[in-house]
Amino acid sequence: MEYVTLSNGVKIPLLGIGTFLISPDDTINSVYSAIKMGYRLIDTANAYMNEEAVGKGVKRAIDEGIIKREELFISTKLWPTIYENVSAVEDTLKRLDMDYVNLLFVHQPAGNYMAGYRQLEKAYKCGKAKSLGISNFYGEELETLLKESEIKPHVMQLEAHPYCTEKDVRDRVKEYGTVLMGWYPLGHGDPGIMKEEVFVKLADKYCKSSAQIILRWATQMNFITIPGSKNTDHIRDNGDIFDFTLTDEEMTEIAKLDGTKKYYNATREEVAKYAAMHLPFER
Numbered sequence: 282m283e284y285v286t287l288s289n290g291v292k293i294p295l296l297g298i299g300t301f302l303i304s305p306d307d308t309i310n311s312v313y314s315a316i317k318m319g320y321r322l323i324d325t326a327n328a329y330m331n332e333e334a335v336g337k338g339v340k341r342a343i344d345e346g347i348i349k350r351e352e353l354f355i356s357t358k359l360w361p362t363i364y365e366n367v368s369a370v371e372d373t374l375k376r377l378d379m380d381y382v383n384l385l386f387v388h389q390p391a392g393n394y395m396a397g398y399r400q401l402e403k404a405y406k407c408g409k410a411k412s413l414g415i416s417n418f419y420g421e422e423l424e425t426l427l428k429e430s431e432i433k434p435h436v437m438q439l440e441a442h443p444y445c446t447e448k449d450v451r452d453r454v455k456e457y458g459t460v461l462m463g464w465y466p467l468g469h470g471d472p473g474i475m476k477e478e479v480f481v482k483l484a485d486k487y488c489k490s491s492a493q494i495i496l497r498w499a500t501q502m503n504f505i506t507i508p509g510s511k512n513t514d515h516i517r518d519n520g521d522i523f524d525f526t527l528t529d530e531e532m533t534e535i536a537k538l539d540g541t542k543k544y545y546n547a548t549r550e551e552v553a554k555y556a557a558m559h560l561p562f563e564r
C-alpha cells in the first residue's frame with residue numbers, strides 16, 4: 282500500500298474502498314473482505330445508510346485478529362440536514378461503533394455548511410476526527426469555507442477520474458495542502474471508460490485490466506482513490522495495482538482525456554434539493 286501525508290501529519294492510504302449504493306449486507310462483506318485483502322481505507326457517509334454495516338465489517342476483522350482499529354483509516358460524511366444537530370458527530374460514531382473516525386467530511390455545500398464544518402472542527406479538537414474534509418465544494422462555497430474555517434480542510438472529495446481531474450480546484454487549495462480524494466474513479470462503472478483505447482493498450486502491456494490501469498493512474502496523480510465494489514474479484518483486482526508504474530509518457534497520454542466529461546452534472550438547485558432530503562434515522 283502507498284500512503285500520502287496530510288498537512289497535519291496524518292498518513293492516509295492512496296487506495297481504499299467506497300461503499301456508495303452498497304446495501305448493508307453487501308457492505309459488511311465488502312469491508313471485511315477488503316480488509317482481509319490489505320485495504321486500510323474505507324469511505325462511507327451518513328447518507329449511504331450503511332455506517333452500521335461498515336462498523337460490523339470492521340469489527341468482524343478486528344475480532345478475528347486480522348487488523349487493529351489503529352491500522353485502519355475510516356472516513357465518513359455528515360449530511361446537510363443534520364449540520365446544525367449538536368449530536369450529529371456522536372450519532373455518527375455510534376452508528377459506526379467507533380470512538381473516532383480518521384476523516385470527517387461535510388458532504389455537500391448546502392444548508393448551513395459552516396455550522397456543519399464547525400462541528401467537524403470541534404470533533405477534530407477533541408480527537409473524535411483525526412482529519413477534516415469537504416466534499417463537492419467548488420466556487421463561491423469553497424471560497425467561503427476557506428475564508429471562514431479555522432482548521433483548513435485536509436482533504437477534498439470531488440468527482441475525479443481521467444476525464445476530469447479538477448486542476449483549477451486543486452491549484453486553488455494548494456496553499457493549504459488540501460489533497461484530492463476522487464469519487465467515481467471508474468466512472469461509476471461506465472463500460473465506456475474501460476474501453477478507452479489508451480487503457481486497453483496499457484492493460485495489454487502490463488497484463489492488467491483497464492480498471493487497474495485507471496486506478497494506478499489515479500494513485501500516480503497522488504489522488505486518493507476509493508473504487509466502490511461489492512464484488513470480491515473486483516475488490517482483489519483493484520487492490521493489485523502497486524506492482525507496476527506508468528511511465529511519464531503514458532501519464533501524458535492519459536492526460537489528453539482530461540476535461541472531456543463529468544458524469545454528475547446536477548445544477549446548484551438540484552444539489553440543494555437533494556441535500557435537503559432528510560435521512561431515515563434523523564431525530
Ligand SMILES: NC(=O)c1ccc[n+]([C@@H]2O[C@H](COP(=O)([O-])OP(=O)(O)OC[C@H]3O[C@@H](n4cnc5c(N)ncnc54)[C@H](OP(=O)(O)O)[C@@H]3O)[C@@H](O)[C@H]2O)c1
Binds near residue numbers: 468518
Ligand atoms: N462525496 C460524494 O458526493 C460521493 C459521490 C459518489 C461516490 N462517492 C464515494 O466514491 C466511491 C466511488 O464511487 P462509486 O462507487 O460511485 O463509483 P466507481 O468506484 O467509479 O465505480 C463503481 C462501479 O464500478 C464497478 N467496478 C468496481 N471495480 C471494478 C472492476 N475492477 N472492473 C469492473 N467494474 C468494477 C462496481 O461494480 P461491482 O460492485 O460489480 O464491482 C460499481 O458498479 C463511492 O463508493 C463513495 O464512497 C462520494
